[in-house]
Amino acid sequence: MRSASLQIHLGFKLATAALAVAGSVVLLMALTRLIPGDPATVILGSRATPEAVAALNARIGLDKPLIEQVFSFFGKVASGDLGEDVFNGRPVLSLVLNALPNTAAVAVAAMLCAVALGVPLALFSARWPGGKTDRMVAFLSVGFISTPSFVVSVFLLMVFSVHLRWFPVLGAGESGDLGDQLWHLVLPTAALAAGWVGYIARLLRSSLLEILGENHVRTLRAYGVSETKILMKYALKPAILPTLAVLGMGFGELLGGAVFAEVIFNRPGLGSLIYDAIRTRNYPVVQGGVFVIVMLYVLTNLVADLSQSLIDPRERARLTSGRGH
């Protein structure tokens, strides 16, 4: 019975995820065709004759009705084919798979970095609320959150690449050279993580203060448990749940939203792949790239959702007692 309830919960989540993916792709295909401009104009430029444009559109399937294009896309996806780049016929799947590790690396590194800095800052703030440390952390957090990442990026580049020449500006590093790839990862990670450090620090601090004001914490204090132990052992676990949910969303967002860092640092990732493809109306690449991002976004949210269910004893009890999803 308990296992059946868990299965229903999981099934519901998976079905919602599949619907979200399908809906997003259909919406995207409709939107991309609504905006003016097409690949033929971009490819053929000022030499485009109506005949050449029509011929190119026919070659890449843009002359077919939208609904036919949608079914064709999902049909191909089912067989592991995301279509071909309209400019040179390269398989979109290989373009996406080449770009994905560069994006995933910077997203994971930025999140880890943000957690590694944001959580201790929140703990310091919550340990001495209203004190100098708290005020300093609040100031820094708001500063990090409100500074646009592209400003941080340019600042980091000017200091660490142009003046100090410690870190490179361009690309993701030599393939097969892990050291070089890590070296190229430092500045984009710092630029992306900065805002998240502040965000995590503020969010977790609020949750911690809320938990620290509850009755069971007062009881712990009455028993003489040290503040640090209360913070680390009894308050952090429940307080981190809302942050975990935000991190799940944030990670998904970083996968698609790291575009500015990819453009400024010239990283050949998924965000910049889609950005360039939109500018040139390279529809198969836009569709394939967005499809993969939506899949990852939905997946990370699903994982965050399920892990929250596992960490939170109340949620776990609700599911295993069979009280719906």
Add this chain to the structure above:
Amino acid sequence: MTFNPTRRQVLVGGASLATIVALGGVHPAFAGADRAKITVRVEKDLSNLDPANRSGPIDLNVIWSVQQGLISFKPGSTEWELDAAEELEQVSDTEIRFKLRSGLAFTGGYGDLTAEDVKFSFERFIKPDAEGKPVTYAKDWSSLDRVEVTAPLEGRIILKNPAPALYTIALADGSGRIVSKKAFEALGKDIATKLIGSGPYVLKEWTPREQFVLEINPDYKGPIKAHFHQIVGKPIGEQKTAEIAFKSGEIDFTAIDPENGKSLAALPDASITEIPAIDYVWFGPNIEKAPFDDIRVRQAIRYAVDIDAILQGAYSGLYPRADALLAPSLLGHWKDAPVHARDLEKAQALLAEAGHADGFKTKLTIEANARYEAIAQIIQANLAEVGIEVEIEALESAAYWALGENDASKDLELSLIKFNGKFDPGFQTQWFTSAQVGQWNWQRWKNADFDALHEKGGVTVDPAEREKIYIEAQKLLDESAAFIWITHNLNAFASRKWLKPGVLPNGNNWLYTAFTQATA
């Protein structure tokens, strides 16, 4: 448990960090210049390496260095020199004979370069491709009737009509590259991504969106020598990133915004090159739409707009003014073209005469970018002074250029346009012919005399006669008052002091073989 770092711990930590950085040293990307290799920035990635279906100058520049033509452009010039051809003779207005050098061979084991390859390479422009479609650059060889092979290394190019522009538009340009027939048949559609040639360089690597690497072709037997063992091209779309990468030393050559030339020139190892371009930037009304169908309104607009203020405000006073279609370096440049100075009184009088003394409302369509927005705002302010209220419509690039399709330009009112120039004047005049209304003639101006002059210029062989024809054609454009010229643009490049870039006069095309070490 609390963490209270002591002063000693802080000092040790700081020293450790400094040591790590010191031991790590400077990243290899910043290592001293390796003069056998240069790294250049290209604005976008390679796209299609089939010369007949290439997608722009980035592709063409690489194709040029890998594939030979019968002739090729001389470095820094619009003139040509012999390349794969040992001899090339214009036997008559419609026949060109050629004799290939012996010993030229394609890379990848695709055999010797022969007259059959020349025939195949040129005739594919006038025949439909495997899918029955014309190739993208079919128009470049529209005058071609056939190529006859008279010996393994000799042949005749037979034209349907005289075509003096053929040398610069096709033979020396991308459409004149000689592809291997065998390679083409073996590679199929991979011809778009695998470049086989007989030229000074081979395309050793193309990692999409990361870099391409050109390396000297050890088997090359032609006359054009490459100077750097390796040329690495890095696609960097963002201008600011490119300039930072140049400052940091990661790239040796990049196109820059001329306005940033001064700050980059201050770098100790940087050199800035400026080359007047042959593009044409102009704005004008759709003359099919009222009130622009009245020439007095068009003339009033031309009097009302301050071109010099645009050049100061939007181009920092660095770009040269254009007074006609053809740039000074082109055949047919009209050096005595009238310079239309601003005259508000005349503008108002003309508007009153045309029945628009109180002005009217209109829309100016532009491609969205900071410079064009600045131009549009100056035009808006200028025209407001004579009562014309201008709404600015800024369209994203692909949406803007889609106006060239499906007769979309019929709904335009005023539009600001920039076209890239080519080395033959006929390339520039073609967009203003009546046949282009509905496609690229957004002013929708039709003039039978202009059409006839364009046709005549295309088949006239004598350069002096051609020059007269194109000047006459530009006079007609001027009389229409439908085209208000702004600038021919300016190209600027930053390079290391030890590097001399091989840029052609239009600025967009580079000969990688002409990149050399600068002499003191």
